[in-house]
Amino acid sequence: MTRRRQIYEGKAKILYEGPEPGTIIQYFKDDATAFNNQKKGTINGKGVLNNRISEHIYTRLGHIGIPHHFIRRLNMREQLVRQVEIVPIEVIIRNVAAGTLAKRLGLEEGTPLPRALVEYCYKDDALGDPLVGEDHIECFGWASNEEMRDITEMAFRINDFMCGLFSAINIRLVDFKLEFGRVWENEYPRLLLADEISPDGCRLWDMESDEKLDKDRFRRDLGGEVEAYQEVARRFGLLPEGAENEVLDLEQHRKKRGK
Template sequence: MARRKKVYEGKAKILYEGPEPGTLVQYFKDDSSSSVAVPSTLEGKGVLNNRLSEFFMSGLNQIGVPTHFIRRLNMREQLVRMAEIIPLEIVVRNFAAGPLSARLGIPEGTQLPRPIVEYYFKDEKLNLPLVAEEHIVAFGWANQQDLDDIVALALRVNDFLSGVMMGVGIRLADFRIEVGRIWEGDFMRLIVADEISPDSCRLWDMRQPERPDGTIPDPQPMGDVYTELARRLGVLPTNITHTMKPTLIN
């Protein structure tokens, strides 16, 4: 497909005008979107994230969770619906890790009493600050009904992803999504947008070798997370042979 006008370029993706009104072509780059110390470019990462995001978004569509995904076009591109992105990163946490452990002093790996949904304002200059529902409503980023719908959407995504990951021996500690608005006539609805990939998930490998005393260690962050996840899910292209490190979310 001939590329059209570039609409947006971020750390890990480029958006181009789509072939039809209301569509975009999403191109996955090899550049890292992680805030931790990993190489700035990971060879083949964009190919794998394209396949992985297709797998997760297609699965969500099939169970009635609306997403922007239409279809994969080639190794690095997919066709998506254009949406008005709400300027929030929605993070769902199942286990204490990262900033949550640091803020509250909860040991990393502690299972939370229930999934916790957090909101981060999408502004890189401000380092994606944690915000409350009161901020979101007061500043007009979303209304209370939007927030109720976002929580319901995020928890359904969590149920789906947790089940898929558990089925291949992976614990989903936490993840982030973005949500967008689309209009169908006068009717507005919210959909899952952006991507779902190891860039936006914290994944721990449950398949740990036994210790000499016969016990099994706690799940650990996955090494070579992009390749290993694609392999376990059965979407690994045969020409990907690199090794990659895991990325972490806020």
């Protein structure tokens, strides 16, 4: 595909203008960051795996009626998505105490929560994506009360479905983040699930060993990041046994060509 004009580059993806109005090409990078971009590195092949995993999850969510921006995967690293106006709120759904929640409240990591918990963060890297409440969101006009009701309802529904989706492959969905965007139809906004859902934005633990299969391996210097992402893809049936070497070979060929 002919490379198009770059619109935006983030920590994990690059966005290019799409082939048709209202579309965007989303390119998945191998760059890895943590702690508000203070730690940086590379996980070779991560972008390829996240592209496939996110495609799989969005497709399954579409089957249960969750509206989303994903249209189709274009190649190993790119997918075509609808262009949306991003709501500047990260929605975090937690099923088990881990990460910042465990630290803030003095909880032992791994403690199951009495029920799924939703938190909101204001999307601003310079401020460290601070935790905010629904009053902040309404006060500053980041989203309407009606939109927040829809977002929260959708988030819990996605969580219910994804807990079952991961449980079926023996993975515990500890927590994950979602982003939403607006598309305008006849002057009325409609909310779509946006961004990606992958081991970059989910905490995923093996249900038997509690082995971490997500970006915490990078955050905590555990090593084995590529193998963890590959394991998630393999359990979903997206990476047949032995195919990981084929992926790496294709990646090396791509780099030699200077794509």
